Amino acid sequence: xxxxxxxxxxxxxxxxxxxxxxxxxxxxxxxxxxxxxxxxxxxxxxxxxxxxxxxxxxxxxxxxxxxxxxxxxxxxxxxxxxxxxxxxxxxxxxxxxxxxxxxxxxxxxxxxxxxxxxxxxxxxxxxxxxxxxxxxxxxxxxxxxxxxxxxxxxxxxxxxxxxxxxxxxxxxxxxxxxxxxxxxxxxxxxxxxxxxx
Numbered sequence: 001x002x003x004x005x006x007x008x009x010x011x012x013x014x015x016x017x018x019x020x021x022x023x024x025x026x027x028x029x030x031x032x033x034x035x036x037x038x039x040x041x042x043x044x045x046x047x048x049x050x051x052x053x054x055x056x057x058x059x060x061x062x063x064x065x066x067x068x069x070x071x072x073x074x075x076x077x078x079x080x081x082x083x084x085x086x087x088x089x090x091x092x093x094x095x096x097x098x099x100x101x102x103x104x105x106x107x108x109x110x111x112x113x114x115x116x117x118x119x120x121x122x123x124x125x126x127x128x129x130x131x132x133x134x135x136x137x138x139x140x141x142x143x144x145x146x147x148x149x150x151x152x153x154x155x156x157x158x159x160x161x162x163x164x165x166x167x168x169x170x171x172x173x174x175x176x177x178x179x180x181x182x183x184x185x186x187x188x189x190x191x192x193x194x195x196x197x
Contacts, residue, residue, distance in 0.1 A: 024118045027126040027147040030154050034063050035113040035130075042105060052105060057098035065148060065155040066097050072157075073171045077178045085183055096190045099197040110135050113143070124149040 041047060041055045060066075070093035071078060081089070111134045118128045128145040144160040158167040177186045 023149065024120055024126050027128050027145075027154055028115045028118050030063065030147060030156070031128045031130060031145045032113075032115045034059060034156075039113075043110065049105070053102035056102045056105065060101040061094065061098055063156055064097070065150055065157045066094050068148075068150070068155075068157055069097065069167055069170075070094070072167055073174050074178075075171050075175050077175065077183075081183060089183075089187065092187060092190050092194070095194050099194050103197045 038056055038059055041052055041059075044052075047055070067090055070090055073093070074081070074089070078086070111132050113130050113132045115128060115130045118126050120126050126147045128147055130143050130145065132141045132143055133139070134141075142162055145156055146158040146160070147154055148157050158165055160166070174186060177189055181188075
């Protein structure tokens with residue numbers, strides 16, 4: 001009986017370790033394949049700039065938990081909004097987020113992003129480590145990707161660039177607008193950005 005329990009424990013440990021390893025590797029692959037695909041699109045001279053933006057936006061909306069990020073960026077102000085406001089905000093934020101990503105294309109100068117490892121933080125959260133190296137000046141920038149398993153799909157929720165969380169920075173910016181201009185002011189800012197990009 002004890003021998004059976006011993007082997008069952010070993011089997012459970014191996015299964016648990018494999019699942020953990022698999023989750024981490026899948027998260028690493030998500031980050032590497034996403035950045036590789038985006039780079040191919042950006043550097044393809046046969047694709048027009050407007051088409052590049054659309055393709056990059058589609059990738060971003062597919063691999064990022066945009067709705068979760070949108071809720072996070074509202075901070076404590078979220079509880080003060082009604083269902084109609086939340087729905088309106090979610091719809092506009094999705095477009096804002098996609099445009100915000102694609103608007104940065106002109107800043108790209110053939111940097112390479114390479115995944116260097118990962119750490120499982122919880123059952124549904126892996127922190128993927130990477131570095132971005134600029135071919136122009138060999139400068140290295142450390143980027144960590146917060147990857148979550150939401151409804152059996154891996155999605156990115158945040159980037160931490162040299163220790164700075166982009167999601168938290170966005171939340172602070174939105175919080176400042178909400179404090180000074182209210183919800184309508186925030187929506188006006190988002191729509192203004194969208195119209196210009």
